[in-house]
Amino acid sequence: MADLLPSSADASASESAEPRVVGVDSEDADDLLGALSPATARELLAALHDEPSTPSDLAETVDTSLQNAQHHLGKLEDADVIEAADTVYSEKGREMTVYAPADRPLVVFAGGEDDTTGLKDALSRLAGAVGALALLSLAVQQAFGDGVGALFEGGPLGGAGDAAETTGGDATLYSADAVQQGAETAASTIPPGVLFFAGGALVLALGFAWWYYANRES
Numbered sequence: 001m002a003d004l005l006p007s008s009a010d011a012s013a014s015e016s017a018e019p020r021v022v023g024v025d026s027e028d029a030d031d032l033l034g035a036l037s038p039a040t041a042r043e044l045l046a047a048l049h050d051e052p053s054t055p056s057d058l059a060e061t062v063d064t065s066l067q068n069a070q071h072h073l074g075k076l077e078d079a080d081v082i083e084a085a086d087t088v089y090s091e092k093g094r095e096m097t098v099y100a101p102a103d104r105p106l107v108v109f110a111g112g113e114d115d116t117t118g119l120k121d122a123l124s125r126l127a128g129a130v131g132a133l134a135l136l137s138l139a140v141q142q143a144f145g146d147g148v149g150a151l152f153e154g155g156p157l158g159g160a161g162d163a164a165e166t167t168g169g170d171a172t173l174y175s176a177d178a179v180q181q182g183a184e185t186a187a188s189t190i191p192p193g194v195l196f197f198a199g200g201a202l203v204l205a206l207g208f209a210w211w212y213y214a215n216r217e218s
Helices: 029-036 039-050 055-061 066-078 113-144 148-152 160-164 176-188 192-217
Strands: 020-023 082-089 095-101 106-109 166-168 171-173
Touching: 020 029, 029 039, 029 066, 039 055, 039 066, 039 095, 055 066, 055 095, 066 082, 113 192
Parallel strands: 020 106
Antiparallel strands: 082 095, 166 171
C-alpha cells in the first residue's frame, strides 16, 4: 500500500512577484522576529529557499534533532514565513508535511504602516521593471547580437586574451600594446544584450536609491 503513496515532494516555493514587507513596529513583527531570532530557524528557512522539504530532511540538513526542527518550523509557520506545500509518505506509510517559503522576497523594514505600503509598492514595481528589462535585453541581443543562443555558448570573454600573449623562450611576455588590444577585443565580445541589461539595471538601482532616500527624508 505504501508503494502507491507519493514519497517525493511535488512542491515549489511561492514565486509571487508581490513581496511581503513587514515593519518592525507592526503587529506581525513580534512573531516574525521571534521566529527568526534563533540561528537554527534561519538555517531552516535558508534550506527551504533552496528546496522545499520535510522536517526530518531539514533536521539532517542543518544538523539538529527532529524535535528541534519541528519546534522552529512551527514558529516559522505561525509567523507566516513558511507554509505547508505538500504531503508525502515514508516507506512505512507515515504522513510527512513538506514545507516551503510562504513569501519571496521577505523584507523587514523600520517605518510606519504608510511607509511599509509605499515600499511594498515600490518593490513590486521594481520587480516588474527588472522583468521588462530582461525581456528587452533579450530582444536587443536578438536584433543586434548573434542571437539569444550566443548568451549560453561559453563565457562572454572567451578567447579575448589570445591577442595579448606572446611567448619568448620559456617565459610568457605581455606588452602594453598587446594588453590594450586584448582588452579592446574582450570589450567587443560582450554581447549587446548583456550590456543593455547591465546599463538598465544600473539606472533602476539609482532610481530606487533616489526614491528611497527622498521618501525617508520627507
